[in-house]
Amino acid sequence: MIIYVHIPFCHRICPYCSFYKHTPGDTDIRAFLQTVLTEAKTAARSSALTEDISTLYLGGGTPSMLSPSHLRELFNGLHDVLPLAKTHITMEANPATFGHQKATLFKELGVNRASLGIQSFNSHVLKTLGREHSAEQAAESVHTLRNAGMDEINIDLMFSIPGQSEQDWQHSLNTAVSLKPDHISAYNLTYEEDTEFIKRLTNGDYQENEDTNAQQFQQAHHTLSHAGFHHYETSNYAQPGMESRHNQSYWLGHDYLGLGPSAVSTINGTRWKNLPDTAGYIQAINSLGHAKREAETIDAEAFRIERIALLLRTTSGLPKTYFKDSSQKFIENLLAEGLAKIENGRLTLINQGIMLVDSIAEQLV
Ligand code: SF4
Structure with missing residues (x-):
């Protein structure tokens, strides 16, 4: 079992x-934390x-913007109600929200891994x-973070950003x-629904370019692999032994519990999402005892399709048990074209196949 806690506040x-x-506006943060x-x-x-809780991940939003007293209240409360003694804890952090004292507090509260949302080291790109x-x-x-003794540090970076050159x-x-x-996530920017960026893509201010995506993906692969990072998932690179345990559990299909507004859970074949509204979430938990919305059943076929989409992105690969007989010819072609290999009963994408992951996954479904 893994747990995710969603802290929805950003400056x-x-x-x-x-x-x-x-x-945060006029949200009563203490009331919110008590509700979580x-x-x-x-x-x-x-x-x-x-089951045991192997990993706890605090994301958002920006958990690191909580005040020291709020962080203490949240972590002490979580330790009181959940068996976290052996749990590996990750917290997302924004560089603008902490200094030495708070970083020391992260460590003191049991955070093992800080995941820094940095995205770029170019001022004009950060402005965009x-x-x-x-x-x-x-x-x-x-x-x-290092001076405060943080054990593991991830840096999130992004490419194919408008105005970002090679x-x-x-x-x-x-x-x-x-x-x-210890870890670098290098994501291709995606234009998501209901964002300012997609409006600018739609009105022609921004353009998507497949060649730029491919070239900048290769640049990351080349630079980070040469620096000793293991490219273990399409967008993720780790020093040996520093892979994200939380994400690996999620890719493998372990049950997960999401706490907080908009958080998704999947337990025993049922998936639900909490109400994506902080005030509504506080009210629902305190009056109904839950804030569940959009429940659905994840049957064996839905589980198989998700594993194809997620495990094909990893270097551990997709076990053969997830293939359909009708995919045999397609897989043989992938092997013949040097886009994939099969080792120990698992299909792993290689060479150009890594970049074609989404279209290959579609064919295997
Ligand atoms: S990217 Fe991170 S900091 Fe920016 S709005 Fe989203 S959650 Fe907040």
Whole structure:
């Protein structure tokens, strides 16, 4: 079992972001945190949490913008209601939201891994992305976490951003490598529904370019592989042994419990999403005892389709048990064209196949 906690607050809203988030406004943050703890306590009492909790991931939004007293209240409360003694804990952090004292607190509260949303080390690209922090602050935040004794640090980077040249991307990759993080996620920007960016794509201000996507993907693969990072998933690179445990559990299809507004859970073949509205979430938990919406059954076929989409992106590959007999010819062609290999009963994409993951997954479904 893995657990995700969604903290929906951000100081300001990035124009490409589609997660459920908002500025705190007049939200009573203490009441919100108490509500998350009530939800956690209810889950702990139910049959949902019968297994050990291997990982806890706090995302958002920006969990690191919580004040020290709010962070203490949240973490102490989670430790009180959930069996977290052996749990590996990741927290997302924005470089603009912490200094040495808070970084020391992260460590003291049991955070094992800080995941830094940096995206770029170029000032003009950060401006396009509407990020709150500067490039210098981003680099400094890695040192701050290290000095505070943080065990594992991830840096999130993004490519194919409007106005980001090949040189800009190379600068971001080189700077990230020079900071010696344990893990780097390098994502292709996607234009999501209901964002400022998709409006600008639709009205022609921004363009998508498949060649740029491919070229910048290769640039990341080349630079990070040469720097000793293992490219273990389409968008993820790790130093040996530093792969994201939480994400790996999710890709493998382990049950997960989501706490907080908009958080998704999948337990025993049922998936639901919490109400994506902070005020509504607080009210629902405190009056109904849950904030579940959009429940659906994940049957064996839905589970198989998800594993194809997620495991095909990894270097551990997709077990043969997920293939249909009718895919045999297609798989033989992939092998013959050098786009995939089969080892130990698992299909893994190689060479150009890695970039064609989405269309190959569609064919295997
Ligand atoms: S800081 Fe993160 S969660 Fe908040 S708006 Fe920006 S990308 Fe989205």
